[in-house]
Amino acid sequence: MMAQSGKVGLWLIGAKGGIATCVSVGWAMLTRSLTSKVGLVTELPQFAQAGLVDWPDIVIGGHEIRDVSLAEESRAFASVNRTFERQHVDLIADALESIEQQIRYGTVFGADQMIAQLASPNVPRDRSAREAIERIAADLKDFKSRHNLRSLIVINVASTEPPVDPSQFPAKWSELEQLLAEQPDPGLPTSTLYAIAAFETGCPYINFTPSLGPALPALDELAQHNNVPYMGCDGKTGETLMKSVLAPMFRARNLRVLSWVGHNIFGNLDGKILDDPRHKSSKVQSKDRVVSGVLGYHPQTLVSIEYIEGLGDWKTAWDHVHFQGFLGVPMVLQFIWQGCDSILAAPLVLDLCRLTERAHRIGIVGLMPFLASFFKSPYDVKEADFFKQFQMLEQWIESVSHSHPS
Numbered sequence: 001m002m003a004q005s006g007k008v009g010l011w012l013i014g015a016k017g018g019i020a021t022c023v024s025v026g027w028a029m030l031t032r033s034l035t036s037k038v039g040l041v042t043e044l045p046q047f048a049q050a051g052l053v054d055w056p057d058i059v060i061g062g063h064e065i066r067d068v069s070l071a072e073e074s075r076a077f078a079s080v081n082r083t084f085e086r087q088h089v090d091l092i093a094d095a096l097e098s099i100e101q102q103i104r105y106g107t108v109f110g111a112d113q114m115i116a117q118l119a120s121p122n123v124p125r126d127r128s129a130r131e132a133i134e135r136i137a138a139d140l141k142d143f144k145s146r147h148n149l150r151s152l153i154v155i156n157v158a159s160t161e162p163p164v165d166p167s168q169f170p171a172k173w174s175e176l177e178q179l180l181a182e183q184p185d186p187g188l189p190t191s192t193l194y195a196i197a198a199f200e201t202g203c204p205y206i207n208f209t210p211s212l213g214p215a216l217p218a219l220d221e222l223a224q225h226n227n228v229p230y231m232g233c234d235g236k237t238g239e240t241l242m243k244s245v246l247a248p249m250f251r252a253r254n255l256r257v258l259s260w261v262g263h264n265i266f267g268n269l270d271g272k273i274l275d276d277p278r279h280k281s282s283k284v285q286s287k288d289r290v291v292s293g294v295l296g297y298h299p300q301t302l303v304s305i306e307y308i309e310g311l312g313d314w315k316t317a318w319d320h321v322h323f324q325g326f327l328g329v330p331m332v333l334q335f336i337w338q339g340c341d342s343i344l345a346a347p348l349v350l351d352l353c354r355l356t357e358r359a360h361r362i363g364i365v366g367l368m369p370f371l372a373s374f375f376k377s378p379y380d381v382k383e384a385d386f387f388k389q390f391q392m393l394e395q396w397i398e399s400v401s402h403s404h405p406s
Helices: 019-031 071-081 086-091 095-099 131-147 171-182 190-200 215-223 239-252 269-275 277-287 290-295 340-359 370-375 385-401
Strands: 008-013 060-063 101-103 151-156 205-207 231-234 255-266 301-306 314-322 330-340
Touching: 008 131, 008 314, 008 340, 019 060, 019 071, 019 086, 019 340, 060 095, 060 131, 060 151, 071 086, 071 095, 071 370, 086 095, 101 151, 101 171, 131 151, 131 171, 151 190, 151 340, 171 215, 190 205, 205 340, 215 239, 231 370, 239 255, 239 290, 239 314, 239 385, 255 290, 330 340, 340 370, 340 385, 370 385
Parallel strands: 008 060, 008 151, 060 101, 151 205, 205 231, 255 301
Antiparallel strands: 255 314, 314 330
């Protein structure tokens, strides 16, 4: 089954960060057959007949608040993290330059000092939340128009924000819209401003971070009104992925987990942001939900995240699982996960672009629970078992492959 003709846009919030850089490098290498398709879920055999957009038909742009070069960020990533070769960056330099030309300044309105201090002095200082939304929306509309896109998927891969209490905002869109009109700063975080701009311009939105983003009843109403799908939150790439795979084993064997301790160390920009206690609390909450969600009870858990600059993008997680077996005998499972964080995340972002565009094309509106396996804390999905989550995706893709024209 061939995918429908026409280009699809992928708009990255945080377009020159580690994940976005690896997305751009990965996409460019895929389109030029310079790499294998290992790590891409949508390249599994069961996805072949789903009519997903082809890699060359994706156009990448985005928002960024730092004045850095995408090509130089790619070379620096390769050198510091010893991943893809610098000569590969040279081979795709023209593709990276093309993406660079599509990146616009984002906003720091609603950002705290930790993130705002990263911004270039050239970033426009929006005077209100509504002004920021309108400027972001104008960039999205311009990108769609210039490239004659049939769809534009907005994916947030920016730094993690501090937690925000959703209950402080109106539950109805009409009331939140009025608040935006009346108050320059109603307290919405930057990720939510991007989500509003996306929905108002008819763009699906994926929150790959634990930030608030679209997770408000008022924004669900806005998404429904504008007929766009969305999903999140917090991409599941490493230690939490292992938890969602191993916890079902303990449950199935009726082994009682007494405690599960996870210690994470890494040194990329996200790690530097997470070194701030307020930002860290958002990530810890997201990572700590999986074990009890799978087991159905609450063992003692501890999640720690520490910034170790010299590790770069290589995240190391050490987990200690204390569990009780037959006759009450206590036992221990320990494992170490070491992976290049952005290299683990980047293919998932590309997968989510293809799957979200397919959902949008067949008229799915609002939440996409079939994408739960990609997230630590999937919106409105209680099932935390990775295998059951992935089964949801397989069932959906099978229904798309057999029931919907491409």
